[in-house]
Amino acid sequence: MTKNEIDYSEITPELEILADKAKNSVIIDSELYKKYDVKRGLRDLDGKGVLAGLTHISDIQAVKIVNGERIPTDGNLYYRGYNIKDLVRGFEKESRFGFEEITYLLIFGKLPAKSELEEFTNLLGSYRSLPKNFVRDVIMKAPSNDMMNTLARSVLTLYSYDSNADDISIPNVLRQGLQLISVFPMLAVYAYQAYSHYQKGDSLFIHPPVADLSSAENLLHILRPTSEYTPLEAKILDIALVLHADHGGGNNSTFTTHVITSTGTDTYSTVAASLASLKGPRHGGANLKVIKMIEDMKKTITDWKDEEAVSRYLNDILDKKIFDKQGLIYGMGHAVYSHSDPREVIFRSFVEKLAEEKGLLDEFNLYALVEKLGPDIIMAKRPIYKGVCCNVDFYSGFVYSMLNLPVELYTPLFACARISGWTAHRIEELSNNGKIIRPAFKSAQPQREYIPMDKREN
Numbered sequence: 001m002t003k004n005e006i007d008y009s010e011i012t013p014e015l016e017i018l019a020d021k022a023k024n025s026v027i028i029d030s031e032l033y034k035k036y037d038v039k040r041g042l043r044d045l046d047g048k049g050v051l052a053g054l055t056h057i058s059d060i061q062a063v064k065i066v067n068g069e070r071i072p073t074d075g076n077l078y079y080r081g082y083n084i085k086d087l088v089r090g091f092e093k094e095s096r097f098g099f100e101e102i103t104y105l106l107i108f109g110k111l112p113a114k115s116e117l118e119e120f121t122n123l124l125g126s127y128r129s130l131p132k133n134f135v136r137d138v139i140m141k142a143p144s145n146d147m148m149n150t151l152a153r154s155v156l157t158l159y160s161y162d163s164n165a166d167d168i169s170i171p172n173v174l175r176q177g178l179q180l181i182s183v184f185p186m187l188a189v190y191a192y193q194a195y196s197h198y199q200k201g202d203s204l205f206i207h208p209p210v211a212d213l214s215s216a217e218n219l220l221h222i223l224r225p226t227s228e229y230t231p232l233e234a235k236i237l238d239i240a241l242v243l244h245a246d247h248g249g250g251n252n253s254t255f256t257t258h259v260i261t262s263t264g265t266d267t268y269s270t271v272a273a274s275l276a277s278l279k280g281p282r283h284g285g286a287n288l289k290v291i292k293m294i295e296d297m298k299k300t301i302t303d304w305k306d307e308e309a310v311s312r313y314l315n316d317i318l319d320k321k322i323f324d325k326q327g328l329i330y331g332m333g334h335a336v337y338s339h340s341d342p343r344e345v346i347f348r349s350f351v352e353k354l355a356e357e358k359g360l361l362d363e364f365n366l367y368a369l370v371e372k373l374g375p376d377i378i379m380a381k382r383p384i385y386k387g388v389c390c391n392v393d394f395y396s397g398f399v400y401s402m403l404n405l406p407v408e409l410y411t412p413l414f415a416c417a418r419i420s421g422w423t424a425h426r427i428e429e430l431s432n433n434g435k436i437i438r439p440a441f442k443s444a445q446p447q448r449e450y451i452p453m454d455k456r457e458n
Contacts, residue, residue, distance in 0.1 A: 028444050029444070032444050036442050043335070049250050049335070049336070052250075052255070052439075053249065055249040055425065055428060056080065056109065056428065057079070057080060057106055057246060057249060057421065057424045057428060058077065058078060058080070058106070058247065058248050058249060058421070059078040059081075059248055059249075060075065060076070060077055060078075060247065060248035060250075060336050060337075061073075061075065061076045061077075061078070062074075062076075062336045062337045062338055062339070072338035072339055072387055073338075073339055074339045074340045074342075075336070075337035075338075075339065075340050075341050075342050077247065077248070077342045077343060079105055079106060079245070079246060080105050080106065080109050080110070082105070082111070084242075084342055084343070084346065085342060085346060087102065087242070088239060088243075088346055097214040097216060097217070097234075097235075097238045098238055098239065098242045099214065099216060099238050099241040099245070099417070099420075100117065100120065100121045100214060100215065101117055102242050102245050102420070103120075103124075103245065103420040104116070104120050106245060106420055106421055106423075106424040107174070107420070107423060107424045107427065122211075123178065124178060124181065124182045125211035125212055127178055127179045127181075127182035127183070128182040128183060128186070128209045128211055128218070129183070129209070130183055130187075131158075131161045134154075134157075134158075134161070135206060138153075138154055138157050139154060139187070139190050139191055139194050140190075140194045140198075143191070143194035143195045143197075143198045143199055144191070144195065145195055145199060145408075146279075146408075147188055147191045147192055147408050147409060147411070147412045148275060148276075148278070148279040148284075148411055148412060148415070149279075150187075150191035150194075150195075151184070151187050151188055151191060151275055151412055151415060152272045152276060154187045154191070155272050156268055156269070156272050158268055159266060159268040159269070162176070162268070165267075165268065168264060168266065168267075168430060170427060170430060170431060173267055173426060173427060173430060174423075174427060176267040177267065177419075177422075177423030177426065177427070178423070180267070180419055180423070181419050181423060184415060184416045184419050185209070185215060185218055185219045185222065186209060188409060188412035188413070188415065188416055189219065189222045189223045189409070190206060190222075191412070192406060192408055192409050192412075193206060195408065196406070203225070205225045206222075207221060207222040207227055208222075209221070209222055214234070214238060215238070215241060215416070216234050216235075216238035216240075216241060217229070217234045219237060219413070219416070220233060220237065220403070223405070223409075230357070232353065232354060232357055233354070233403055235350075236351075236353075236354050236399060236403070237399075237403060239346070239347070239350055240347070240396060240400075240413070240417070241413075241416065241417040243343040243346060243347060243392060243417075244343075244392070244396075244414050244418055245417045245420045245421050246418070246420065246421030246424065247421070248336070249425060250336075251283070252277045252280070252282075252283050253274045253275075253278040253283060253284070253418060253422070254274070254418075254421060254425050256273050256274045256276075256277040257270060257274045257422045257425045257426055257429070258425055258426075258429045258437060260273045260274070261425075261426045261429040261430060262429055262435065262437040263436055264436075267426065270422075270426060271419065274418075274422050275415055278411065278414060278415055278418065279411060284415070285411050286331065286393040287331070287393040287394075287396045287397035288397055288407055288410050289324075289328075289330040289393075290330045290331040290393055290394055290398070291397040291398065291407065292323075292324075293317070293323055293330050293331075294367065294370070294398070296323050297310070297313055297366070297370075298363075298366070300313060301313060304362060304363075304365065304366040304369070305365065305369070307373065310366075310369050310370065310373055311373055314329055314370065314373060314374055315377060315381070318377065318378065318381050318382070319381075329370075329374050329378060330393070330394075331390060331391060331393050331394030331395075332374045332375065332378060332388055332389075332391070332394070333378070333388045333391065334389065334391040337389055337391065338387035338388070338389060339387060339389055340390075341389055341390060341391045341392055343391075343392035344389075344390045344391055344394060344395060347392060347395045347396065347399070348395060350399075351367075351395045351398060351402075354402050354403075355402065358402045360402060363398070367394070367395065367398055371390045371394065374388070374390070375387070375388040375389060375390075396410075397410060400413065
């Protein structure tokens with residue numbers, strides 16, 4: 001940068017002062033939320049979600065009602081009324097990949113017959129291509145160190161290649177959704193390849209997808225320089241996509257899908273907004289925090305089997321003494337689940353198999369020990385109304401690391417799964433509502449009299 005150039009990314013002392021003024025002008029007294037009975041974050045004080053809509057697509061159950069009282073139970077996740085445990089058990093027993101079948105179920109509301117699944121899978125395969133020169137002109141020319149931003153930019157750019165981009169009829173939105181489901185793995189992986197080559201100096205590999213491979217297989221095929229993978233690797237990645245495809249409709253990115261769809265805007269703008277939501281570390285980026293926490297633990301603790309040492313580490317985390325000093329054991333706790341997260345329960349059995357194949361059982365056993373000790377340690381220090389359990393993020397980062405997936409792709413992989421749920425929810429919103437979603441905010445600012453310029457104080 002030359003002497004006369006301006007660095008627009010610089011935070012100057014003047015900006016710091018202005019930022020303090022801006023922040024201080026909008027701090028709201030937390031007691032006002034109680035006074036006006038405002039559901040902060042659309043949550044009651046006991047954590048129960050405020051009902052903001054109805055959906056057929058998926059459901060979460062983590063409590064049972066006994067004599068009018070809510071009793072926490074083992075969690076269950078349902079896709080279109082089917083228990084996720086039964087769905088995974090079904091396609092695993094028949095040695096099939098499940099993501100395409102689950103995508104069909106989420107969008108069309110029924111389990112596909114064999115011929116329907118074959119036809120649907122072929123359709124997705126036929127859509128698994130990008131416009132001519134798109135990779136060169138859009139992805140390669142502006143590599144970013146954040147794949148979610150590149151993914152969102154690519155989605156918005158696809159608008160320009162669609163001659164019916166603003167048509168929100170159900171057939172057209174379905175077509176757009178299926179095409180995005182098909183190309184998301186390419187957009188994410190090619191974004192990483194561009195970043196890896198141009199910013200890290202690695203060799204550049206751009207493998208075209210194979211139409212008759214599953215989404216999980218194609219992800220590994222286009223990512224790896226040799227395109228090689230084991231059946232177990234593809235199977236576990238497929239299950240990861242299945243478990244992340246949707247989650248009850250109340251999560252932030254899916255709610256974003258409903259909110260943006262209700263305005264009548266196009267599919268590409270809607271999906272870009274949902275991607276922006278998912279990018280946030282409070283939503284889609286949690287598994288990376290788990291990986292970093294465990295890596296720090298491995299460096300700090302000599303004997304990974306020592307329960308007392310692991311307990312001390314976890315207590316120190318909660319006391320904000322070590323790691324990132326945020327006081328959080330990452331991968332522990334969930335807004336809804338208390339006894340168990342069904343996605344984590346399913347994942348865990350496959351994680352152990354993969355760890356055995358990769359020779360990483362010691363690492364797996366450390367994860368398992370944290371899973372065993374963490375909830376009780378949290379409850380002892382911070383009594384919580386509903387209990388604590390591991391969530392799906394606890395093991396998913398470990399799985400991705402065993403698959404040698406770059407950390408930059410962890411959240412984009414989440415998006416490659418959740419685009420199926422977003423598509424189903426977008427179609428549901430367009431088919432039912434017809435009204436813009438417009439929540440109410442209570443003003444906490446008292447009214448004031450106008451002050452002439454010459455009478456204002458600094």
